[in-house]
Amino acid sequence: MKISHQWLREMFAEGALDAALAAWSTESTAVAYTRLLTGLGLEVEAVEVVGEGVRAILVGEIRGKSPHPKADKLTVVELFDGTGVVQVVCGASNLPPLGGKVAFAPVGAVLPGGLAIAARELRGVASQGMICSETELEIGADDSGILILPDDWGAGDRLVDRVPGIADTILELGVTPNRPDALGHLGVARDVGAKLGIPLRPPPVKRPDAANAPGLVTIAAPDRCGRYLGYVLEDMSVQPSPLWMRVRLHRVGLRAINNVVDVTNFVLMECGQPLHAFDRDRLGEGRVVVRRAGQGEPMTTLDGTQKLLTVDDLVIADASAPQALAGVMGGAPSMVHAGTHTLLLEAAWFAPAGVRATARRHGYATDSSYRFERGVDHGVGLERASLRALGLLLELAGGRCTAWTDVAGERPQQPTIPLRLPRVTALLGVEVPAEAARAVLSGLEVQVREDSPEAWTCVAPTHRPDLQREVDLIEELMRFHGLDKVPACLTVPVEARAAAHSDPITELGDRLAEGLRDAGLHEHVAMAFVAESKIEFFTVPPDRRVRVENPMRAAGVMRTHMLPGLLDALAHNIVRHTRPVRLFEVGRTYAWPERHVPKDGPTAAIDVLLPRERPVAAALIYAGAKGGVDAREITGAAVQALARVGLRARPVDPPALAAHLHPGVQAALAVDGAIVGEAGEVHPDLVRAWDLAEGTRVFYAEIDLEAVPPRRTATARDLPRFPSTARDLSLEIPLTLSAARVVAALTAAVSQVEAGPRTEAKATAGEVRLATDSFGEPAVEVLEDYRGTGVPAGHRALLLRLHYAAEQRSVTDDEAQALHNAIIAAACEALRASAPTVRPR
C-alpha cells in the first residue's frame, strides 16, 4: 500500500502535520515516518522521495511553430518561459496550437530520470531545453506525447507550485490483514494523528439536495449486503482528469483512466472504500437489485471474460442481468465509457467472507475485493466516502445529483467491549495510566464509558472491524503507549528449567545423526515432496501415496522413501565435482496407512484422518563405477549410528527383498533379533533412472526410528578369570548362504551340543564351553571371505574363529578341539538341510 505524504497532509488542518512531525522528531520526513509508523505496527517497507527533478520545470507557452528544415518529424518551437522566448526543437506530434501551455525543462534542469538538459543542436538547429511528457517527468504513464497543460496557467509558473502533489514522499506500507482501515490515507492519518496528538480534518463533504429515491436500490440478500448507498448523476461528461488527480493516482501506483474511474480510485485510496460507477442508461429500468446469482447464470466482467456464477455469488443486477460481481468487479455491459452521461454511483458494504469466496472462485484479486474481504466501514465512513466521491465527480465531470438512496441490509453489530485496566497490566506487564488510555482511545474514535475507575465499556468505530474483544483494545494501548515501555521481566521458576526435556524420537534421530556423521557422512536436508516418477521403484502402491493438490516444481507426492532425495543430491554432486559423496538424512516419509489405525487422546478424532509419518534415518555412500568402496562401509555406518544409542546392530538376511536394492547385495539390520532397518546396494535400475553412469555403485541404508528399541544402559559383566583358547575353521559354502546364517547355525549348534549327552569331561567342575564376548553373545568371529582358487564355482570359503573357555580353569587343547569338532559337525548338518554343498575344508 503506497501512502503519499502530501495526501496525508490534506487529512489535517493546513500545516498541522508538518508541525507535529517536526515537533516529534528532528529526523528527515522519511526517517521520522519510518520510525513513527513502524512503531505503530504499520511497517514502512520502503520510502521514496519523488518529484525533486520536477522543481525546475516551468510552464511554457507556445509562441511559434515551424517545421524543422532537415527532419520531417521535428518541429522548431518558439517558447515563452515567462521571462523570454527560447527556441526548442521538439519531436512530439501533439504540440498544442499557439498560446498552448506545455511543461518546459530549461537548460540546466535535471529530469527525475537523471537526464541533464543542456543546450544542443538537433540536426543543425539549436535547442535551448526540452518540452516534456508525463513519463519523462515521472508524473504519469502517458508516453504518447508531450504533457499539455491548461491554457490558463501562467507562462513561467513552476509546475510544482501549480500541482502541489508532484514533489512528495511516498511510503510503502506493509498493512496486516487486520487493518482494512489503514488501506486508505484517512485511516493511516487517524493513527498518525492519534500518536502525534493532532485532530483529523479531512476535506469537507456535503449531502446532495436531491430527493431520496428508495426504489433505486433493492437489497434482496440482506445477509450479504449490509448497506448500499446509490447516487444518480445526470448530464456529466467523461473526460481525462486534471493533472493534480492524475499525478496523485500515479504517485500511489494507479493509472489514470478518465474522471469517473479516477474519482472512484481516488476515493479508494483516500478512504479505503471501493466504489463502483454504472452507466445508468445501460441499466434496465435504471435501478439495481443486490441479489444472489442463479446457478450457472452468465456474466461478462469488465475485463471481458465470461463467468458462470453460482448461487453463492452476490451480484448487482438490473431488471434482466448481473451488472457487477458485488465487491469484486464490475460488468462489461454497464461499464462507464466516453459517451456516458448518467451514472449510478455505488458505495456499499458487502459481507467479507462472501466477497472472498467469490473472488477466489472466479480467480480475482482486485483492489476492491482486497478491501471488502478485510472489512470496510459500514458506518459514517461509508457515507463520507460516497459523498467525497460525489463532490469530486460534480467538480470534475460536471452535472448534478438528481436522486440518491441509502438502503440497509444486515449490518454487523458493533460489540460492546469491556476494558478492565488491571487486565491491561496483567497482559502487558506494565501499567498504562488511565489518562493515556483515554487519549489513545479517543484518538482512535473508540467510544468509552467509564463505569468505574478500573472498568470501562467501549464501542469501537465502524472502521475498525478488528476491534472485537478486550485484548484488541489492549493491543491498541500497547501500540500507542509504546511496546518499548513494556519491561523485560522473567517469571519462569528456576525448578521448571531443570524439568525441561527433549522428545524421544528427536533425541534418537539426533544421536543416529551423530553416529552417521562420525562415520564420515554429511547431513542433507531434501524436500519432503518428490515427483511421482521418482517413487515408482518403491513398494508403496499409488493409492497409499500422499498427494499434494497444488504442487510446485512438479513434486506432487510426499516422499514415501528417503532414497530419492539422497539420489538427487548424489546426482547434483557427481556432475559438479569428483569428491567422495557420503550423505545422510534424518527425516520423515509419508504414506496413508494400509488399514485404519485407531488413535487415542484428545486429538484422536483428527489424528485418524492423517497419513502416517515415519521417522527415518537414511545413509548413502557413493562408490563410483571403479569400486574402491567396500559395500560393508554402509552396514558399518548403520552399525556405528546404532552404537551411538548403546545398541548393537548386526546385518542379517532380509526377511523380504527390498525392491529398490540390488537383490544380491542387501541385508536387514537387526537389534536383539528385531529388524530396525535395511542396507544394500541401490538397484541398478534406479542408478539408470537417475542417469548415473552405467556400472555406478551406490550403497544405501536406512533405520526406522520407531523400530529402534530403547537405549540400553550398559550392565558390566565380570571378566573371565581364565584365558580362552581359539579354534579356527574354514567352511566351504554356496555364495548365496550368508555369513549371518552360518554364524547363527554355529551358535545354534552350541546349544545342541551342550544339551547333548553328558560326558565325563563335561561333568567335571568348570565345564568347557563356547566363550561369550564382552556383550554376553557367543564368541564367533568371521575372519575372511575367500573366493580364490581351490573353491568350486558358486562357492566361497568362510574362515571363522570360535573361542572356548571354562569358568574355573584353563582349557586344554584337546578339550577345546573336541567341542569344536562337535559344533562344526552339528552346524554343517543343520546348514546342509538347505545348502547341501556345505563342507568343512
Next chain:
Amino acid sequence: MPARLATQLAAFQEALASVDSEAALYELQVAYLGKKGTVTALRGEMGKLPPDQRKGFGAEWNRVRDAIEAELEARRDYLKDQARRLDLARVEDLTLPPLRPPAGTLHPLSQTRRRLSESFQRLGFSLAVGPHVEHSKYNFDDLNVPDNHPARDMADTFFIRPHRHPGLDDHGDNDAALRLRAGELVLRTHTSPVQVRTMLTQKPPIRIVAIGTTFRCDDDATHSPMFHQIEGLYVDRGVTMADLKATLMDFTRDFYGRRLDVRFRPSFFPFVEPGAEFDIGCPFCGGDGCNLCKKTGYIEIGGCGMVHPAVFEACGIDPEVYTGWAFGFGVDRMTMSQHAVPHLRHMFEGDVRFLEQFS
C-alpha cells in the same frame, strides 16, 4: 683348570661373541647350561673322577658356570641396550598430513535446531512435535484463522488430497473421514498447530518449543516451499508480555553468544493479541546496515505476542484464568544469518562442498 672345562669355556666365549639377539643368547645358554647342555654334562662326569680330584673339579666347574652366567648376563644387557639405541634411532615425520577417519558434518539447519532446542531447554522449555500433514482445524481454525478469512493469505497453503481409508467402514471414525472435504488437509504452514495439540493434551503450566519443517507455496531466491520454524508457547497464571520480552532477550544472548540490540514492534498474527514482530540488531554490521540486513540494521526473526483468547477457548483453556505468550521464528533465516549463507538454495541441494564447511 681341567682341560675339558677350559675348552668348553673358550668355545662358549667364541660363540657368545657372535650372538646378536636375545633368542640366540637363550639358545646358547641352553646349549651350555641347559639340562642337556655341554657344561651341565661335565658336572655329571664329576662322579667318575677319583675322590681327591672331585672337590677341586667341583670348584672349577662352579667357577666356569658362574663365569658363563656372568658373561650371558653382560651380553644380555648389552643386547638390550643395543636394541633400545636402535629403537630410539627411528625417525617418523609427524608433520605429514594427519591421518583421520573421514569427517562428516551435521547440516547447518540441524546445528541451529539443536542449539535452539538446548537454549530453550535451559530456559525451561520442553521439546514438542507434531505431524507435517495437518488438519486445517489445527493449522488454521483453532488458531483463530477462520475459513474465508484474509489471514489465510498470510500463508500460501499446500493442500493434501484427502484419502478414504480402506476398511474404515468397520470403525466409528468412518463418518469423519467421509466428511473430509478437499482443502481440509494441509501441509502445516507453520509450527503453530503444535501449540493447539499441546494445549489440548496438557494442562498449564505449559512451556514448550516445537522446531520443525513447515511448507508454503512460495519459491524464489528468498523463499523455499519447505522451510523450518521454531514455535514457543508459555501458558500459566500471570504470564505477561514482559516475560516474553525477557525470554526472547535471554534467548538471543544465549543463542548468539552476546548481547544484541533487540526490537519489538507491533504487528498482527491471528493467534496472538497483542502481537509483535521481533527483530535483532544485525550481527554482521552491528546496526550500521549491510546487505544481510538489507541496509536496515535489523534482521527480522519472527512474530510473537500474547496467546489470543480465541485460541485458548478453542483449546479448552480459560483465558480469564490463564494468560500466555507464543512466538514463531524462521529457523532457515536464523541459520543463514548466523553463517552468512549466500544463497537459500544451498541449504537443500546436498552439495558436499557446502555441507563440509559446517564441521
